[in-house]
Structures are given as structure tokens and as C-alpha cells.
Amino acid sequence: MPHHPDDPSPQWSPTGRRPRTAARLLTVLGVLAGPALLVALGAAGVLASWAALSLGAVVLGGGVVLAAATVFRGPGALRGRGGPGSPDTGDFVPGARVLVVGGGYVGLVAARALQARLGASGDGRHRGRRGARDRASTPVGSVTVVDPQPHMTYQPFLPEAAGGSIAPRHLTVSLRRVLDRCDVVTGSVVAIDDARRRAVVTLPDGVSRELAYDVLVLAPGAIARELPVPGLAERALTFRSVGDAERVRDHVLSRLDAAASIVPTTPDDLARRARLLTFVVIGGGFAGVEALGELEDLARRAGRQVGVGRDEMRWVLVEASRRIMPEVTEMTAARVHGRLARRGIEVRVGAGLASAEGGTVRLADGTTIPTDTVVVAAGTRPHPLLERTDLPLERTGKVRCTAMLQVAGRTHVFAAGDGAAVPDLARGALLADENPQVLTAPTAQHAVRQARVLAGNVVAHLGGRPLQPYHHASAGVVAGLGRRRGVAEIRGVRLMGWPAYALHRAYHMWAMPTAERKARILLDWVAAALLGRDPVATGAVVPSPRRGDADPGVSDGTPQTSDVREAPRPTAPDRPVTGPVDLAAIDGPTLREPHPSFPLLREPHPSGAARLGVPSAARVDGPVTGDQPALSWITRGRHDRR
Known part of the structure; x- marks a missing residue:
């Protein structure tokens, strides 16, 4: 039956020290007594000296192995987990239920550290592959991780994924694979009632349920900032996830392919080509500068293969403040500004964005930039979940925390990452100040270290030990600006x-979780260095211009309806055509017309003559759309070779 912590019987406690038993002492004495007995027999002449020494060495070696297994694994370890005398029987106090909200970097690292100290659960779900000592030495009973995605994304490598240096899936870490001793729930936490210690979770199928917890780890992260600019939400591409990186990369490459297909013979063609080759990035912080640097480098190298010159492309970086990269000093930002200008990139600082409607970006000073590509990397804001909790929030929407990474006034709630307002002790904040003016910056450098301190403080809180404050003096910043370009x-x-580029890669390679993902990223870098980046867009298709449209313009990827109607079908003799086709006899071919090089299909016609096309039952009435295949008139079976 389950053992209660108040029961004085000699049972292992999740929080107590492992008891020392007589089995350990007897094992150690046996290790020493066996070789001593063999040496004594050899000295007495019962055994040959060489035999006594050899057997003594073998017995001593085996005894050391047995003693180590007993001492370091605990009594009963040699009998296997769950055997007689083993403390891992599932009969111990389950311990505290820890709920981790968010499977990002902070949530993954914290849950990974907590599961190493996981106590034995009564139902046995959290036993995993670790030894009994790890499971029985801490008060953590269960760890549940909730996130809308079943993986963690290492966002500092998103620019390199968009640039083609790293495979996008290698930036993700499977939560279920790494957190094999935790309960991973794929869903969204929509509200938290900390007074009742309940969290409302909505599952992918729409079903909602409550999760109870004893300790809450709040790390939902942040979301992209929405700028109140007309037309920006409809036209812009975001840059916050792996899907965004793939979408931006495919979009840029598809613009190059579309521009290479335009022969600039008229001023309108020149304008269309220039519009396709103009790329605007909104946001001059680290995210925007790194994304711009990688995408510009990718486009320049891909343009050589499709016939687009470097001088034809126009890259514009728009920043509303008076300088780019506020994370570094003004001198370093000025040097980066100059480097980007020498690469032909227009950097517009102090330029507010007025609108992005009609395929044209308009700045506050009246400048217009016709473009088909707008990428927004203009910072983040706290996750909206924080507004649906009863936790104290800071004026920016972040949850207010102490230097111990505890939520102010809630000792059982811990928070870290982009959504936590943590006082920065290294910059003068006070340890007891719960509403500091100096906060840690939302960078990967702080997230890496906060996650480890948070996990240790959770265990210390449950074990009744003092908590450690988070104190980290920033050693500096690193950023990549494209292939073999960086700033530090x-x-x-x-x-x-x-x-600087080498330091950027080395630091983020160290911070990337799991050795398996590090190895995959390293192989991607080697392949990109030896073979070059693969400039193939697999997720973007540019619709072709439709005949009959007055001005096809530049498509934004959405199907458009043409006003083309079926023209009268030309007639032909009631026999297959074997000779050349008279093109003059075809009056106004449409997308539904067969190509002249194909034989005619006969169809009864009221006039008694054969008619071009497919049987009337297979013909689709209505306007021709841009997604209509050009050879849709071919009947089923003619091109289906089995």
C-alpha cells in the first residue's frame, strides 16, 4: 500500500536521504576478505603463489564492480528494477504535480532538468529509463508539458533556415522524444485560475479540460507584434516559426523565377520585373537584420542560376527608430549600417510605415516602394495567455517576477523567458524589488540560463531549501549577417x-538542445559549404498569366477569375486529322482548346459536324480560372499509362 510521509517506518522517502544498510558494509568487507584469504592460502603453500595472486586479482576486480553497483545504485539494484527490496515499486508518495506551460526553449530545458529529478509516480507512468536513485531523491512526482506544437523551435537559427544553410526541421526538437518521462500534451492553455490551481487546456479536436497542478512553470513565450498599418496583415510575411522561414524562403525564390520569366521589352515589363525583385523587411532589430542578411545572400546566389543580376535586386530595411540594432552600441550599429549599405541594401531609419496596400509600401515621409515581398520582423509582444490569468502583470503585459524567478506574491508559480519581467541584478536591480525598472532583455542568452536556474529553484522550493537568485552579466551579443558575415x-x-560569424555559430551550436540536433546542424553546414545552398522553392507556385485578362499584373498567389468564356468551336471533317492543322481555321482559342498538334476528338454536334473538345458531360461550364490546367480537355485514360 502507498507509504505516507508521516509514517515512521523505514521506507525510502522522495525527499529524504537514502538509508544506509548493512548490505553495503558486508559487500565492502567481502571485497577485501576474498583476496586476503587467497593470499593467505598462497603464503601457507596450499595454493601456488601465481595462482593465488591471479585468483585474488580476479576476485578483487569482481568485488569492486559489485560494491560499486550496490553503493551507487542502492540496495536491491542488482536484483533489477521492481524486484524484491527495490525502492522502485510505485508505492511511494507521488510528490508534487508540476505543470509547464509552453514547450519553447525555457519550457523544454526546465522540463528536461525536472524529469532528471522525477520521483516515482503511483501509476508508474513516469518511470522511464533512469535509475531508482534519481527517481526517489526528489519531491517531483509528475511533470506535464503543454504546448500547441509537439516540438521546440530554436528561433536564433531561423534566419539560416530561411537562407538555406540549415534544414528547417533540424531547428526543432521533439518534445515527446526528449521528455520521455513527462506527460506531453499537444494543446493550448487558454486560461489559468491560480486561485484554484487549475489550467484550462484546449486540445486539437476542440475539447477542453482542466489540469490541476501544485507548481506552475509559466513560459508561453511571445508572439509577433502586430503593427496597425493598413494592408500589412494581408500582404506581409511573418518571421517567427519554422513554417514562416520556409514560406519566406520559397516566396523570395519564386519571385526570382517569376522575374526571370519576364522579357523586359516594354516599360510595363520593366516595372513588373522591378516590382518582383524588390524586397522590403520591416524591423531593424536583430531578427530583421539577420533575416535580411541571409535572404539577400541567398537571393544573390540564386539569381546567378536564373539569370537575375545582383544590381537588379533591391533590398530595403525599414526601421522606425533613429538607428538599427538597439541591442548593441551606437558605434557597432553604425558599422553594421555601413556594411549593409556597401552590399547595396537600403537602410531607412526613422521611417515610419504608413500603409502597405495595393502592392506598394508607403512610408511616413511620402516615399513609395512598389514591391511584391514584405517581411515583418518588428519585434514581439507577450503572449495573450498572460492576460487571461489572475497573476500580477507588469505594464508591458509580462508577468511580474522576483529575482528568484517566482511570480510576485505566488511562491508556487515560476516564470522565465520572453513573457517574464525578471529584475536584472547585473544592471542594478534590487533583489527584493518586485517591480523593477531594469529588466532582463528577451534574448536567447537569458533564456538559456533562466531555464536552468528555474528548474533548480523548483526542486529547492519543493524540498524546502533556499532558492538561488538569477544573476547574469551579459558577456555580449553575436549575430549573423549572411554567409561568412557577422557582428559581435x-x-x-x-x-x-x-x-564574428564563427562566434555566432559556435555560441548557438552550444545552446542548441540535444546532441543529435547539433550533429544534424553541423552536417547541414558542411554540406552547404561544400555543395552550396539549394535554391529550389518547393512550396510556392506563381500562377501563369491568363489569356483574356486586361492586365495580368503580378499575382500574389491567390487564384483569380478571368472573364474568358468559351469561344465557338471550329468544325472539322468527321474523320481523324492526319495532316497539318490550319491555324487560321481556329478562331480565338482559349485554355480549353486542344493544342493544334493533337488529333481532334469527335463529338456529336447539332450541325452534324464533329466538334473540338471533350464530351459535354465532362465539360465544366463557367469561367476559366487561373488554377485551371491548360490541358484539362484531355479525356481520362489518354495520358494515364498503367
Whole structure:
């Protein structure tokens, strides 16, 4: 039956020390007594000296192995898990229920550290592959992780995924694979009632249920900031997830392919080609500058293969503040500004965005930029979930925390990452200040270290031990600006070019969770260095111009309806055509007309003559749309070779 913590019987406690038993002492004495007995027999002449020494060495080696297994694994370990005398019987106090909201970097690292200290659960769901010592030495009974995605995305590598240096799926880490001893729930936490210690979770099928918890780890992250600019939400591409990186990459490459298909013979063709080759990135922070650098490098290299010159492409970086990259000093930002300008990139600082309607970006100063590509990387805002909780929030919408990463006034709630307002002790914040003016920046550098401190504080809180404050003095920042280009500012030392790029990759490779993902990313880098980036767009298709449209313009990827109606079908003799077709006899062919090189299909016609096309039952009445295949008139079976 389950053992209660108040029961004084000699049973292992999830929070107590492992008891020392006589079995350990007897094992150690046996290890020493066996070789001593053999040496004594050899000295007495009962055994040959060489035999006594050899057997003594074998017995001593085997005894050391047995003693190590007993001492370090605990009594009963040699009999297997669940055997007689083993503490892993499932009869112990389950311990505290820890709920981790968010499977991002903070949630993954914290849950991974907590599951290493996971106590034995009464139903045995959390036993995993770890030893009994790990499971029975802490008060953590179960860890549940809730996130809308079943994987974690390492966002600092998103620009390289968009640039083609890393396969997008290699930036993700499967939560179920890494957190094999946790309960991973794929769903969205829509509300938290901390007074009742309940969280409302909506599953993918729409069913909602409540999850109870004893300790809450809040790490929902942040979402992309929505700018109140007319037309931006409909035209712009975001840059926050792996899907966004793939979509942006395919879109840029498809614009190059579409521009290469236009022969600039008229001023309208020149304008269309220029519009396709103009790319605008909104946001001059780290995210926008890194995305712009990687995409520009990819487009320049891909343009050589499709026949688009570097001078034809126009890249524009729009930043509303007076300078780019507020994360670094003004001198470093000025150097990056100059490097981008030398690459032919227009950097417009202090330029507010007025609108993005009609395929034209309009700035506050009246400048217009006709473009077919607008990428928004203009920062983030706290997750909306925080507004649907009863936790104290800071004026920016982040949950208010202490330096111990505990939510102010809630000792059982911990928070870290982009949605937590944590006082930065390294910049002068006070330890006891719960509403500091100096907060840690929402960077990967702080998220990496906050997650580890948070996991240790959760275990210390449950074990009744003092908590450790989060204190980290930023060593500097690193960023990539394209292939073999980067910027770094480390303790006042500024680096540009290849050294900074190497530091950028080395740091984020160290921070990337799991050795398996690190190995895959390293192989991607080697392949990209040896073979080059693969400039193939697999997820974007540019619809072809439709005959009959007055001005096909530049398509935005959505099917458009043409006003073309079926023209009268030309007649032909009631026999297969074997000779050349008289093109003059075809009056106004449409997309539904067969190509002249194909034989005619006979169809009864009121006039008694054969008619071009398919049987009337197979013909679709209505306007021709842009997604209509050009050879849809071919009957089923003619091109289906089995």
C-alpha cells in the first residue's frame, strides 16, 4: 500500500536521504576478505603463489564492480528494477504535480532538468529509463508539458533556415522524444485560475479540460507584434516559426523565377520585373537584420542560376527608430549600417510605415516602394495567455517576477523567458524589488540560463531549501549577417566579418538542445559549404498569366477569375486529322482548346459536324480560372499509362 510521509517506518522517502544498510558494509568487507584469504592460502603453500595472486586479482576486480553497483545504485539494484527490496515499486508518495506551460526553449530545458529529478509516480507512468536513485531523491512526482506544437523551435537559427544553410526541421526538437518521462500534451492553455490551481487546456479536436497542478512553470513565450498599418496583415510575411522561414524562403525564390520569366521589352515589363525583385523587411532589430542578411545572400546566389543580376535586386530595411540594432552600441550599429549599405541594401531609419496596400509600401515621409515581398520582423509582444490569468502583470503585459524567478506574491508559480519581467541584478536591480525598472532583455542568452536556474529553484522550493537568485552579466551579443558575415560585441570588443560569424555559430551550436540536433546542424553546414545552398522553392507556385485578362499584373498567389468564356468551336471533317492543322481555321482559342498538334476528338454536334473538345458531360461550364490546367480537355485514360 502507498507509504505516507508521516509514517515512521523505514521506507525510502522522495525527499529524504537514502538509508544506509548493512548490505553495503558486508559487500565492502567481502571485497577485501576474498583476496586476503587467497593470499593467505598462497603464503601457507596450499595454493601456488601465481595462482593465488591471479585468483585474488580476479576476485578483487569482481568485488569492486559489485560494491560499486550496490553503493551507487542502492540496495536491491542488482536484483533489477521492481524486484524484491527495490525502492522502485510505485508505492511511494507521488510528490508534487508540476505543470509547464509552453514547450519553447525555457519550457523544454526546465522540463528536461525536472524529469532528471522525477520521483516515482503511483501509476508508474513516469518511470522511464533512469535509475531508482534519481527517481526517489526528489519531491517531483509528475511533470506535464503543454504546448500547441509537439516540438521546440530554436528561433536564433531561423534566419539560416530561411537562407538555406540549415534544414528547417533540424531547428526543432521533439518534445515527446526528449521528455520521455513527462506527460506531453499537444494543446493550448487558454486560461489559468491560480486561485484554484487549475489550467484550462484546449486540445486539437476542440475539447477542453482542466489540469490541476501544485507548481506552475509559466513560459508561453511571445508572439509577433502586430503593427496597425493598413494592408500589412494581408500582404506581409511573418518571421517567427519554422513554417514562416520556409514560406519566406520559397516566396523570395519564386519571385526570382517569376522575374526571370519576364522579357523586359516594354516599360510595363520593366516595372513588373522591378516590382518582383524588390524586397522590403520591416524591423531593424536583430531578427530583421539577420533575416535580411541571409535572404539577400541567398537571393544573390540564386539569381546567378536564373539569370537575375545582383544590381537588379533591391533590398530595403525599414526601421522606425533613429538607428538599427538597439541591442548593441551606437558605434557597432553604425558599422553594421555601413556594411549593409556597401552590399547595396537600403537602410531607412526613422521611417515610419504608413500603409502597405495595393502592392506598394508607403512610408511616413511620402516615399513609395512598389514591391511584391514584405517581411515583418518588428519585434514581439507577450503572449495573450498572460492576460487571461489572475497573476500580477507588469505594464508591458509580462508577468511580474522576483529575482528568484517566482511570480510576485505566488511562491508556487515560476516564470522565465520572453513573457517574464525578471529584475536584472547585473544592471542594478534590487533583489527584493518586485517591480523593477531594469529588466532582463528577451534574448536567447537569458533564456538559456533562466531555464536552468528555474528548474533548480523548483526542486529547492519543493524540498524546502533556499532558492538561488538569477544573476547574469551579459558577456555580449553575436549575430549573423549572411554567409561568412557577422557582428559581435563581447565585453567591449567589437568583431565584424568571419570571426564574428564563427562566434555566432559556435555560441548557438552550444545552446542548441540535444546532441543529435547539433550533429544534424553541423552536417547541414558542411554540406552547404561544400555543395552550396539549394535554391529550389518547393512550396510556392506563381500562377501563369491568363489569356483574356486586361492586365495580368503580378499575382500574389491567390487564384483569380478571368472573364474568358468559351469561344465557338471550329468544325472539322468527321474523320481523324492526319495532316497539318490550319491555324487560321481556329478562331480565338482559349485554355480549353486542344493544342493544334493533337488529333481532334469527335463529338456529336447539332450541325452534324464533329466538334473540338471533350464530351459535354465532362465539360465544366463557367469561367476559366487561373488554377485551371491548360490541358484539362484531355479525356481520362489518354495520358494515364498503367
